[in-house]
Amino acid sequence: MLATVGLLITLLLVGCSSSQGTKETANKPTESNKAQEAKLKLIEEGTLSFASSGLYKPFNFKKDGQLTGFDVEIGNEIAKRMGLKPKPVTNPWETIIQGLKGNKYDAIIGSMSITPERAAQVDFTDPYYISGAQIFVSESNNTITSKEDLKDKTIGVVQSSTFKDLAAKYTSKVKSFPSDVYALQDLPPGRLDAVITDKMVGINAINEQNVKLKTVGELLYEDKIGMAVNKGNTELLNQMNKALADMIKDGTYEKISMKWFNRNILK
Numbered sequence: 001m002l003a004t005v006g007l008l009i010t011l012l013l014v015g016c017s018s019s020q021g022t023k024e025t026a027n028k029p030t031e032s033n034k035a036q037e038a039k040l041k042l043i044e045e046g047t048l049s050f051a052s053s054g055l056y057k058p059f060n061f062k063k064d065g066q067l068t069g070f071d072v073e074i075g076n077e078i079a080k081r082m083g084l085k086p087k088p089v090t091n092p093w094e095t096i097i098q099g100l101k102g103n104k105y106d107a108i109i110g111s112m113s114i115t116p117e118r119a120a121q122v123d124f125t126d127p128y129y130i131s132g133a134q135i136f137v138s139e140s141n142n143t144i145t146s147k148e149d150l151k152d153k154t155i156g157v158v159q160s161s162t163f164k165d166l167a168a169k170y171t172s173k174v175k176s177f178p179s180d181v182y183a184l185q186d187l188p189p190g191r192l193d194a195v196i197t198d199k200m201v202g203i204n205a206i207n208e209q210n211v212k213l214k215t216v217g218e219l220l221y222e223d224k225i226g227m228a229v230n231k232g233n234t235e236l237l238n239q240m241n242k243a244l245a246d247m248i249k250d251g252t253y254e255k256i257s258m259k260w261f262n263r264n265i266l267k
Helices: 002-027 031-040 070-081 093-101 162-168 180-185 199-208 234-250 252-261
Strands: 047-052 060-063 066-068 085-090 107-113 122-124 129-138 155-158 174-177 194-198 213-230
Touching: 031 234, 047 070, 047 093, 060 070, 066 070, 066 085, 070 085, 070 107, 070 234, 070 252, 093 107, 093 122, 093 213, 129 162, 129 199, 155 162, 155 180, 162 174, 162 194, 162 213, 174 180, 180 194, 180 199, 194 199, 194 213, 199 213, 213 234, 234 252
Parallel strands: 047 085, 047 107, 155 174, 155 194
Antiparallel strands: 060 066, 107 213, 122 213, 129 194, 129 213
16 A cells, blocks of 8 residues: 555656656757747847837827837837747837947837938838828818929928928928927917828828818829838848738737728738
């Protein structure tokens, strides 16, 4: 009888030890996974950190202290599909590329237009949405009805944006702001004559923030927006592109887009 009890205790101990060992093994990253992550050149093991300004509602902004928005949800999904923990962070827009090059984060997912100048400094993924530059004026403004009317007017734009160069084609009176929200809010009081910004950002200000604005004319140009990684980080770029393509194919991308804009903004 004692021998039988001893045998049962031994078997239980072995079983517990084996179970614990299995759990520990399952929780540990395999050598294969570590090797794969090494190719991605991640700053933090098992984590994809990606930056935005955090001031570009509805694409990236803070709500109850947490970063949210279209860009953030896209970035979170990209990370999860790569088997990584998403880590959205903020950085001032005017130094966001410098932050990437300085290895403060792994990528920029912050509504960055793909331009030749930027492509000389970073590598871009395939576009993850398409938008464009739109003129906005105060609802009571009846003097600006086309882009030709912008001559010598005071135009607000986000600093270090492609909109700044565009505004300079019409006037020398260009005021830069850290956020589109601040620029748009200066229209109704008359501190600005017009703002040039992304169409969806302005429409959101009208619909969600009840700012008394209206659009002028058609889009000034179309923008393709991409995610950026450091030059030469081909493995990370390829995996992000694959994750994005899979999201588009299985409908996840459209679901996120519909949530924020009630339409697919890649089309």
